[in-house]
Amino acid sequence: MSNRKLKIAFVRRGYSPSGGAESYLKRLGQGVVDLGHEVQLIANDDWPLNEWSFGSVARVKAKSAIGFANELEKLRPQIRCDVLMSLERVWRCDVYRAGDGVHQAWLNRRRKFEMPLQRFVRGINRKHQDILQLEEALLAKGGAGRVIANSEMVKKEIVDLYRYPATEIAIVHNGVPLDRFCFDPELREKSRNDLKLKPDEIALLFAGSGWERKGLRFAIEAFELCRDRKLRLLVAGRGDARGYKPKRFFTEEPVRFLGEVTDLRPVYAAADIFILPSIYDPASNACLEALASGLPVITTRDNGFSEIIENGVYGSIVDLANNVSALRDAIQFWSDESRRKSARSTIIARASQFDISKNVEQTLVILLQGAKR
Numbered sequence: 001m002s003n004r005k006l007k008i009a010f011v012r013r014g015y016s017p018s019g020g021a022e023s024y025l026k027r028l029g030q031g032v033v034d035l036g037h038e039v040q041l042i043a044n045d046d047w048p049l050n051e052w053s054f055g056s057v058a059r060v061k062a063k064s065a066i067g068f069a070n071e072l073e074k075l076r077p078q079i080r081c082d083v084l085m086s087l088e089r090v091w092r093c094d095v096y097r098a099g100d101g102v103h104q105a106w107l108n109r110r111r112k113f114e115m116p117l118q119r120f121v122r123g124i125n126r127k128h129q130d131i132l133q134l135e136e137a138l139l140a141k142g143g144a145g146r147v148i149a150n151s152e153m154v155k156k157e158i159v160d161l162y163r164y165p166a167t168e169i170a171i172v173h174n175g176v177p178l179d180r181f182c183f184d185p186e187l188r189e190k191s192r193n194d195l196k197l198k199p200d201e202i203a204l205l206f207a208g209s210g211w212e213r214k215g216l217r218f219a220i221e222a223f224e225l226c227r228d229r230k231l232r233l234l235v236a237g238r239g240d241a242r243g244y245k246p247k248r249f250f251t252e253e254p255v256r257f258l259g260e261v262t263d264l265r266p267v268y269a270a271a272d273i274f275i276l277p278s279i280y281d282p283a284s285n286a287c288l289e290a291l292a293s294g295l296p297v298i299t300t301r302d303n304g305f306s307e308i309i310e311n312g313v314y315g316s317i318v319d320l321a322n323n324v325s326a327l328r329d330a331i332q333f334w335s336d337e338s339r340r341k342s343a344r345s346t347i348i349a350r351a352s353q354f355d356i357s358k359n360v361e362q363t364l365v366i367l368l369q370g371a372k373r
Contacts, residue, residue, distance in 0.1 A: 016238070099150055104135065106280040150304060178351070184269055213281070274290035288354055
């Protein structure tokens with residue numbers, strides 16, 4: 001890698017305390033600064049100042065996608081940087097990280113699960129139109145100098161839907177700090193006590209916001225099909241639980257909604273199995289964190305994360321989110337305690353290949369190339 005020190009401007013519009021993109025950006029920012037580079041963040045007022053300690057923050061007032069992009073364009077002459085990397089759909093940037101995936105691809109998948117009226121209403125929704133306009137500007141009209149995708153799935157979607165040159169798309173897989181996400185027996189015991197989980201209960205964990213996209217209703221349906229009174233489903237993330245209550249009557253609380261959890265490590269430690277039956281997910285960061293914590297991961301082929309695991313070895317891969325019988329079978333497969341224990345070292349070894357330091361190194365190579373343009 002070049003010894004050149006960069007001034008990097010990162011762009012991320014909003015902020016969620018439990019957001020995977022925000023967690024990733026903070027890890028990337030820390031890694032880049034540790035290597036001697038300078039960074040600044042361009043965000044709106046939602047991003048708390050105490051959540052970005054790596055450099056300066058430039059505020060953009062607009063909160064809508066199109067308003068933010070317009071205001072960023074006006075701000076560009078004042079931004080002193082060697083390379084501008086956006087994790088947000090904007091009009092143009094040196095490097096665009098498509099960590100949120102391809103919006104058109106998500107809408108295409110979503111239609112398969114919607115009624116005709118829902119599809120019509122979504123089609124005329126201005127928010128979606130604005131996002132698609134920005135996506136087209138970046139990927140079809142040359143707004144992005146280089147693109148980083150976090151899975152082969154996303155790269156293929158960008159090429160197929162927008163004819164963006166495949167040679168200008170680099171795949172950089174997500175990374176997690178492995179010193180923070182690991183199997184910890186002491187933390188497990190404490191966390192299970194805190195969550196009041198009995199020793200013989202099997203904790204199935206779903207974590208993420210955007211419950212429709214991440215397939216929470218399918219996770220609940222599969223959980224109910226198991227008919228296992230020792231099984232408990234923990235749901236961590238922002239959402240309205242009223243529409244996701246299990247239908248079958250249980251004498252005990254079978255599904256527990258934990259709300260938005262800013263530090264998921266204790267919840268991973270308490271869990272036995274992780275499930276995310278996504279309708280669409282570019283490459284779930286939560287799945288990688290769960291894997292690093294020693295959990296088998298049940299997900300779908302529409303989650304780019306599935307590319308890095310082998311079915312039946314590190315977890316289970318289901319073809320479609322709404323195949324609840326296949327999800328049930330996967331839950332029952334991993335409900336075997338001896339199977340989970342024997343697979344744990346293999347699972348952790350796989351996760352060890354995705355430390356955040358590797359992601360930072362690969363991303364910096366692309367940023368250096370972007371700075372030369």
